[in-house]
Structures are given as structure tokens and as C-alpha cells.
Amino acid sequence: MATINPKIKVNLIGTLLFLSSNSFAADYIAPPMVNISEGSFTMGSNVGNKRVGPAHEVKISAFQLAKYHVTVREFKKFVNDTGYEIPATCNDYIGENWMNGPDVEGTASWKDNKHLFSEFQPVTCIRYDDAVNYANWLSNKAGKSYRLPTEQEWEYATKANTTSRFFWGDDPDLTQACQYGNFPDNYGEYFPNQQYGASYVGFWGYLKCNDYEPYTTLVGMYRANPFGLYDMLGNISEMVASCWVEQYDVSGAKPKNIDKCDMVVHRGFGWHSPPKPHYEKWRIDRNIPFDGVGFRLASDMVIDDIDATSIAFEKQLIEAQKHRRLTRPIIPDTPSHVYLKSVVSKQYELHWSPSKDNRVVAYDIYRSTTDYAHHMGKYFKNYYSKVASVTKTQSSFKLDSLTANTSFRVVAVTDEFISLPSNIALFDSPSVQKIPGKIEAKYATQLHGVLLEKREAKKDKQERIYLSKLIQGHDQNTVIAKFKVNVEESGFYQLNYSGYSTRSGTLFKLWSGNKLLSDIDYDPNIDDKSSNRHQVYLEMGLHDLQFSIQREGFDWWELDWLEFRKAN
Structure with a gap:
């Protein structure tokens, strides 16, 4: 695991130092609420994962939802008042492969985890029943x-009478x-790069915009939806009061x-997930605390009275947001228009x-x-090494003779x-x-919508370089891989391939x-590690x-190679 840059760490935790000395006199905080009028809408979707279907009409009674x-x-008010205890077993691990790391019980908690720098961040690392107990306590208070x-109610309020994606x-x-939520963006790519060697490249990608936050941040930092609700998508995912079902009944x-x-629904996803349509959902074990999952409150009482603690809370929140915007780190812009230029025979210059x-x-x-390297996913430094550093006044660099498929990248330095x-x-x-012969994935001349992955050799396994793609239910983009081939003679060839998918059918x-x-x-059931039952x-x-x-729908597939042999 990479060592955290001390300067980065100071910038990320600065807000906590600013806020920790302030507190409210009241022993509870009533959440600012939004009145949601009754109405009906089409819930779910008939496209993509079965878990979000079938689409169906739902009527919603008027209610309130927290902003x-x-x-x-x-949440701290609740714990201080009741002595409520939550085991510190939350796993906030991040490594080169994101959350895929040691299979051990975590040690993080709602008040002590690696993403926490402000009391105005959403509370996470709690269980479903902890959220319910908090709601009951606040009701009494x-x-x-x-x-x-x-x-x-959540999907209706999130859509807010819109019909768009x-x-x-x-x-x-x-x-x-990036104007409406905290998602994997340039900042979400940059800081995990530097701190953990993790990257969204070749995973599910990242947005080419700036929301200025790499992980969980303060609530309400982005624009609200048309109902005036904040962070309905992004920042954290939120548990809702619905049991998980594989398909809507x-x-x-009843x-x-x-x-x-045992399993409840969570919605909205969070900083680690690209924006998903309003109908997307997933499940969570109600008895396990998760980093990145929290909740918001609702009420059946539709009233206009505002609790004094709500007003005080929002005033403090606004100040905390201002401070965060002033103190959060700003990364330099990425160099643009990088290209190779031939100057004389076999001599080139790199320009930007x-x-x-x-x-x-x-x-x-x-x-x-x-x-x-130009086809590889994950952190770019795994496949590129620094060869030179030039002054800020330069915008070109002379290169030695180049070999086939050599590639270059440029970074700006502050x-x-x-x-x-x-x-x-x-x-x-x-x-x-x-052809005949084996064509390995790494020799693709073009890749669209997919990148290569590398698995290092182990004692009993050879090195693997293969194509891999995680496809989510709403992601229907076509993947294309092209190869330049020379076929020895016309005729039928037996096609073998090494691949894998979570689903059967046309791969x-x-x-x-x-x-x-x-x-x-x-x-x-047939193509466990390779397939040899096709002819072309x-x-x-x-x-x-x-x-x-x-x-269509969720899938995770891999493809290592294609092999063509003359058919008998």
C-alpha cells in the first residue's frame, strides 16, 4: 500500500480541526425536512437487471423527507444521550484493488474511520437497526x-417528477x-492513485469533471434535486425501510x-460508484455495518413548522461547507493535446x-x-516509468528512436x-x-469500451493478460476489440477461446x-476454462x-485468447 502524502492528509482532515470545537446546546437536532406532495410514478425499469423490474405504477401519499x-x-447526540454502543467492526479498507483486500473483520466505527474529517459528513458504519433506533429516539426527543x-418513497422523491435518466x-x-453529486471524478481518481495505487481505469471508469472530493464529504455540497433534496445520488448510499426482493411483486x-x-435495500450508491438511474438498487445485510452506507429520515407528519435546532444546524452546516470549499486541495489540470511528431527520419518529438x-x-x-501499456487498465504507473522532467516553459521533448507500440504520457507538476x-x-x-494460430488479447490493435488486466504469475499459475469487463444493468455499451490477422488459406477453422462470464448465452x-x-x-457447464465447439x-x-x-443486465466477463485451427 502506498504511503499517504502528508500534505494530502493535512488538507483532507483540516475541516475536522475547524469544526470539533463547535457544538449545539440542544441534546438533539431535528433534521431540516422537505414536504413531498402525494402523487404517482412509474417505479423500476424493464431494461437491464431483473432486480429493478418490472416497471409498475406506484401511488405515494404525502410525506416529509430529510434534505x-x-x-x-x-448521531453523536443520540449516542451521548443514551450510551448506545455500536461495535467497531466496520471495514473501511482500500487498497490497489479498491475494497477487495484481506478477508478480515474491520476495526472502523461511525466516529472513527478513514473517510471521516467532519461532523457534518453523513454517519456511516452503522447497521440498519441502529438507524431505526436513532429514528425512534429522535421521535421521542x-x-x-x-x-x-x-x-x-425514496425513488419517487429522487425522480422529483422528472422523466430523464x-x-x-x-x-x-x-x-x-459533478454539479449534483459526489461520484468517481478526477479527484476520485487522483487521490486513490496517490494514496493506495487504486484506479477506476479499466474498472468502471471515472467522470471527466470535478466534484472536488475523492471520498465521502459533507452533506449538501452539491445542487439539490427539483424537490430540494441533497445527495440523493452520490456521496453515500442510504438504507431504506424495504426488504430486498429479487424482483418486484x-x-x-402486502x-x-x-x-x-435479513437483507434490506440501499439506494443512491455513493462516492465509489458512477451515477446510476433512479431505479437502481442493491442489498445490504441489516446486521453488518458498512463504510459508505448511511440513511436519511422521513416522516408522515406534513407540517410547515421548523424546529429551532434545524435552523441552527443549517447555519452551522453552511459555515462548514464554506470552510471546506476554501481549504480542500485543488489538483493541477491534466496536460492536453499530447501527440508525437516526426521531425526527421526515425526521430520524433513529444508535444503538449x-x-x-x-x-x-x-x-x-x-x-x-x-x-x-496503452491498452492496460488500473494505475498508469504500473506500466509507465518516468524518463524525464522538463521545466514549465517547455511544451515538447525530443525522443530517441522508437520501437513499435511505444507510448508516452505527460503529467503537470506543482x-x-x-x-x-x-x-x-x-x-x-x-x-x-x-492464422492458424493463437491470438492473445494483448495484441489487439484497437479496444473500445474495455481494457486489459494483468494477473501476476504465481507458483501454480502463469501470468495472465486478458480483457475484463464489469457490466452493470444500465450500462449497455458495446465492447469492440480489433486484431490485424493474416489467414494462411481460405477454409473452415475451429475456433477455440479462453474466457469466462457470469451468464450463459452469446458471449x-x-x-x-x-x-x-x-x-x-x-x-x-461446457466452457469451464476454454471452448472448442465453434467453427468459422x-x-x-x-x-x-x-x-x-x-x-444485457449485470455481467462480469473475461477473455484471454482466441485460437484458430484448420478444421478436419
Whole structure:
């Protein structure tokens, strides 16, 4: 695990030092609430995962919903008043592979975890029943009945009478999302890079915008939805008062009693997840505390009276937000328009556009350490090494003779930070793969919608370099991989492949140019580690061979190689 940069650490925890000396005199804080009018809406979706379907009409009675998630400051009042105890067993681990790490019980808690720097952050690392007990305690204190919202109420309130993909619009390129929530963005990529060697590249990607926060942040830092509710998507995910079901029951039967189910629904996802449509959901064990999961309150009492503690809380919150915006770290812009230019025979220069950031003092030049680095996911320093550092006045760099598929990246350097890496400048010289023969994934000439992963060799296993893709229910983008091939002679070839999928059916379509050669199936009962049950006809000569993958619903697939043998 990488060592945290001390300067980064100071910047991230500065707000906690600022806030810890302030407290409210009252022994409870009533949450600022929003009145939600009665109405009806289409809940769920018929597209993607079965867990969000079928789409069906739902009527909602008028209710109130809290503007913000319950914060550490609010929850602390409850603990101090009651002596309530929650075991410190929450796992807040992050490593190179994000949350996939040692399978051990965590030691974090609601008041002590690595993402906590302010009492105005959402409370996390609590269990479902802890949230219910808090709501019951607050009801007694404030003289008003509070509870957790159902998932029907949550989805209705989040959509806020909109019909678009997100409550702020369809946002196909996700360029507006950073104004409305805390998602994996440039900051969410940068700080995990530097602190843990973790990266969203090749995982589920990150937004090319700035929400200025890498992990959980204060509530209400972004724009509200049309109902005036904050952080309905992003920052943290929130538990709701609904049992988990694999598919909605639209028969009209009474829902399962929330007190009798082990798994409850959580909605909204959080800082670690890209924006998902309002209908997306997942499950959580009610008895296990999770970092990144909290809650907000609802009430059946639709009134306009505002508790004095709510007014005081929002005043303090506004000041805390101002302080955070002034003190949070600002990373330098990434160098742009990076490209290779031929100057004389076999000599090249690397060029880029100078940064407009006055803090930049230098540029670092990184060169690939493998001929497939430009196709790799994860942290770029795994496959690139620094070869030079130049002054801020330079915007080009002379290069020695280049070998095929050498690539370069440039980062801007300040006294405190380096930027995210630039786009890739590639000296492209695609290798031609022979058929008959085996074509490894790393020799792709083009990849669209997918990147390579590498698994280091172990005692009993060889090194693996393979294509891998996590597909979420609402993500229906087509993956394409192209290869340059030379077919020895025309005829039928047996196609073998090494791959894996969480689902059976057509895994990929194989094309030669614009001609569809075959649909290639995957069956986990037959194709355990490799498949050898397909034949295709190939024409002699040079061709662009490609496969395309488009899966509906959730899937995680891998593909190592294709092999073509002359059919008997």
C-alpha cells in the first residue's frame, strides 16, 4: 500500500480541526425536512437487471423527507444521550484493488474511520437497526414521528417528477453529474492513485469533471434535486425501510415485514460508484455495518413548522461547507493535446499544450514499459516509468528512436501535487497475427469500451493478460476489440477461446471487416476454462478481425485468447 502524502492528509482532515470545537446546546437536532406532495410514478425499469423490474405504477401519499443524510453530529447526540454502543467492526479498507483486500473483520466505527474529517459528513458504519433506533429516539426527543423512507418513497422523491435518466437530465456524457453529486471524478481518481495505487481505469471508469472530493464529504455540497433534496445520488448510499426482493411483486400482495428480513435495500450508491438511474438498487445485510452506507429520515407528519435546532444546524452546516470549499486541495489540470511528431527520419518529438495553471513548475514525461501499456487498465504507473522532467516553459521533448507500440504520457507538476496523466501518445505499429494460430488479447490493435488486466504469475499459475469487463444493468455499451490477422488459406477453422462470464448465452460476435462470421456462445457447464465447439469460415489474406460484446443486465466477463485451427 502506498504511503499517504502528508500534505494530502493535512488538507483532507483540516475541516475536522475547524469544526470539533463547535457544538449545539440542544441534546438533539431535528433534521431540516422537505414536504413531498402525494402523487404517482412509474417505479423500476424493464431494461437491464431483473432486480429493478418490472416497471409498475406506484401511488405515494404525502410525506416529509430529510434534505440531508443524517450526519455524524446528529448521531453523536443520540449516542451521548443514551450510551448506545455500536461495535467497531466496520471495514473501511482500500487498497490497489479498491475494497477487495484481506478477508478480515474491520476495526472502523461511525466516529472513527478513514473517510471521516467532519461532523457534518453523513454517519456511516452503522447497521440498519441502529438507524431505526436513532429514528425512534429522535421521535421521542422532538415530539414528532421519524422513520426511514421506503424504497418507493425514496425513488419517487429522487425522480422529483422528472422523466430523464437522472433528475438533472439525461446527461449522456456525464459532464453535468459533478454539479449534483459526489461520484468517481478526477479527484476520485487522483487521490486513490496517490494514496493506495487504486484506479477506476479499466474498472468502471471515472467522470471527466470535478466534484472536488475523492471520498465521502459533507452533506449538501452539491445542487439539490427539483424537490430540494441533497445527495440523493452520490456521496453515500442510504438504507431504506424495504426488504430486498429479487424482483418486484406487482400482484398487490402486502410487502414482507421489514423486521423479518435479513437483507434490506440501499439506494443512491455513493462516492465509489458512477451515477446510476433512479431505479437502481442493491442489498445490504441489516446486521453488518458498512463504510459508505448511511440513511436519511422521513416522516408522515406534513407540517410547515421548523424546529429551532434545524435552523441552527443549517447555519452551522453552511459555515462548514464554506470552510471546506476554501481549504480542500485543488489538483493541477491534466496536460492536453499530447501527440508525437516526426521531425526527421526515425526521430520524433513529444508535444503538449502548456498548462494555464500558474502553480505548475515542471512536466514529467512517462514512457511505457511494455508494448501493450496503452491498452492496460488500473494505475498508469504500473506500466509507465518516468524518463524525464522538463521545466514549465517547455511544451515538447525530443525522443530517441522508437520501437513499435511505444507510448508516452505527460503529467503537470506543482510543489504539492502532480496531475492525472495526459492522453496517450502512441507510436503505432500494429502486429499481424497469423492464422492458424493463437491470438492473445494483448495484441489487439484497437479496444473500445474495455481494457486489459494483468494477473501476476504465481507458483501454480502463469501470468495472465486478458480483457475484463464489469457490466452493470444500465450500462449497455458495446465492447469492440480489433486484431490485424493474416489467414494462411481460405477454409473452415475451429475456433477455440479462453474466457469466462457470469451468464450463459452469446458471449461475443465475431466479424471480418463488416461481415458477421458467427455468434460465439458461452456455457459455464461446457466452457469451464476454454471452448472448442465453434467453427468459422475465413478468407485467405490480411483482414481486420474483430469481436463485439453487448450484454444485457449485470455481467462480469473475461477473455484471454482466441485460437484458430484448420478444421478436419
